[in-house]
Amino acid sequence: MTVPTNETLLVVDGHSLAFRAFFALPVDNFSTSSGQATNAVWGFATMLAQVIDAEKPDHLGVAFDVKGGTFRNEMLPQYKGTREAAPEELLTQLPLIQRMLTALGVTYIEKSGFEGDDVIATLATMGDKAGYHTLVLSGDRDAFQLVDDNVTVLYPGHHFKDLKHMTPQSIVDKYKVTPAQYPDLAALRGETADNIPGVPGVGDGFAAKWINQFGSLDGICEHADEIGGKKGESLRANIDQVKLNRKVNALVRDVDLGVDIEDLTFGTVDVAQIDALFKELEFGPRTRSRVLKTFNTGAKVSNTSGAGESTNNEQDKQDSNLDLNLPEPTSITAPEQFDEWVKAHRAEVKVPGEIADFTVSDYGDGSQRHTVCGDAVGHAWTVAAWGDERPGRATAQAVAVATATSAAIVPLPITDTLRAQFARFLKSEHSRTIVHGYKELLHLLGAVDLDMDLPMFDTKLAGYLTQPDFHADSLKQAAEHFLDIHFTETEQPSQGTLDFDDDQVEEDPNEHRLRDLAIIRSLAVTLGPIIDEREQCWLMRAIELPVSRVLHGMEHTGAKVDSVRLVSMRDQFAAEARQAQEMAWEYAGTEINLQSPKQLQKVLFEDMGLKPTKRTKSGSYTTNAAALQDLYVKSVDNERANGFLGALLRHREINKLKQIVQTLIDATNTSDERIHTTFEQTVAATGRLSSVDPNLQNIPNRNAAGREIRGVFVPGEGYEALMSCDYSQVELRIMADLSGDEALIEAFRSGADFHKYVASMVYKLPVDQITGDQRSHVKAMSYGLAYGLSTYGLAQQLKIAPREAEALKNRYFDTFGKVHDYLESLVANAREKGYTETIFGRRRYFPALHSTNRVAREAAERAALNAPIQGSAADIMKIAMIRAEQTLAEAHVKSRIILQIHDELVVEIAPGEGDQVTELVRNAMEHAVDLAVPLDVSCGIGSDWQLAAH
DNA sequence: GCAGCCACGTA
């Protein structure tokens, strides 16, 4: 009677979800003015919407328990005693949830004499038989017995959002028994949540051991006498209870529900009913639109991003299955197998010599960037690895090499012989491989002592180069975005496919590995031609890939910190912050939370009656440092307010430092007392790097107290100093070069105090007559240029009248006319071409330049003005890093780069290498590119990062 | 439980 289908059925355990919502959300914050609790209703709606958005089911049914007992209570009187004791505040919400479901057009089912679990089991069984892929959303582990190849249980983790997809494999991995055996295991262990005692002293582990030994619970009962020890005794004493448990936890799969799966549609909301209900519950417009967005299009329309045209879900899914050709797996365990596999598939790999042999020795001025990737990307090896790729603690679970048709998957750990073969393969074939995330791959390979020289193509980098504004944080997301394919099979939570936790429950691991390999190849085939067409292959192969390698080294090495000093700084800051807090409290007269802008607003603008400051985006009054400082100055004759503001400002500053130090403490590896940050290479839209976990690119540097923190970064064992080199005014130098402005070029070539020199040109005065104010005003103007600074902004920053700022700007552009023209041409070109370009061809697209919304358009104009300048500076620094590392390697020194802060490199200096390494790095930075102006690099060396300042 | 705001650190 049924046709095979690719459709998905979602069955929801209504009680389980309501419980979850009720206990997750504070009831105090969710109740109507008349006192009706609404937290479970609201939570139910949002959580269900979340799951629907993620899973996009075609059919949906919700099951509820019915009041009054079931056959189970007759067998086990205390059954679900704990559940019946649900708080009144939750019970009153169940009818509301059901009303909501009706209004949302969602079918819910309850059947007297049965539990929701039985309804779920029945629906899942019906769905299974009819060929649906069935998802069961339930926090009740009894549902695990339903799992099979077509039934997956979505089981909430600690955070609701990370739903575990329980497949047969993940049940086996976690419990060491099959889904069918799970009820046996649960009977032995018991279920405290349902008030069901098991065998005392027996948990999942022993239960699984016995089940595997004797096959089933029946087997265990037969052989109960053979089980020795305390646990055997305990089992025999409770065997009747266990048998009873087993009867009770078996779900009924053939309840007569009187519905067909096909009837369980959704997607049409009775909006009037929802509005009435939400009004009653006092839910706001945000909730309304959130819910309508999901439920009012529901099963019929794919709500993935795209051209905005709705597509049929089913069609999407079928297409995707055709698009992705999975390679055939070969599992490699013995060394010979690997070599044999390589031999058997070598003929499939066709990469022309001129592509494979690509190297770059001179970066020049960016005029010769015409390497092609060709269609070779489709005929290369794919290399991938899976595991925890966090620097400093990487562990790998498997590595693989694949062609289009076949995949050799090597589970880890491996024998030395196999490793040697793999290493030999990588050494000879690296330039004929494609990868996704070379840097992350290096961390994983490094975890098993493998290394790999540059691949020919990286799909992660390629995706970034083609669309730097889009950021996929998993391979799956990249596939959805670039390939427009969506997955019918279940996924593990959206962790990122190449990055899952050790303890996470997994589907059959090779299944997603094959899929990953197929995605990488598919991405390469899609992105390769785009990269070629834009002439960005050189950018990837000469800059991004080599810089990935440098970054891997920096992340792996990490930065040594003085933990003792960190802790004492933390304590010092904590004490000072506490003092400032107490002083603030005394002035305020109440012990408010100084970290709460809301409470501060009340004290400042209501209690103290201070003149309101600028408004924030959301309309409240800002309490930021600039505003507080302003109030502080203006409140000299109001002792209370003045005292409070002073203490508050002090608390802000110290507390921030304390927090930064604490973050560093938390991020320090205990094993090596080093901090291993991750440099994100595909996040910043301009081409810059960013640093996360922790961010080491925003360690304080502007005032003395903050700068102290830099002092905790020290050379590690075997090293004697830190060296820091930074570019002076790179962005301005780039503007001088690209604009061809003779005056600005001359200013840089003169080698004088740059800002003073520029000021003398602007004000037409001799250099020695330039005042401090004139210099700083011109300096601010210079720096503001690259950001698209307005006269208003300039006036505000310099605390001068807008008219004066206007005059300054005019004078400045009179002097540097070509800079003005250049900046205008940047925006004009971007408007015409749709994108900006750096010296080395890195693009960024700006669709908003044509926006009719003035605010959006002008923001895009400023960003378009800035992108090529900031981006070219980023390109130059990347080249400098590659050159610096290369020159250090060639000199056979031990010193190594450990940090990059946009225009600064920090190098850990080995004994006796200070002078030599300083010159090597300086040279690498100064000659990264040839510009019309010199690149000025200043270096310093010291026993910590602070002292390395110059 | 989570998204969004606010504030603030860097270049």
Add this chain to the structure above:
DNA sequence: CGTACGTGGCTGCC
């Protein structure tokens, strides 16, 4: 009403 980032704390959600 200056670009580019990341992080931590508080808050609303109702």
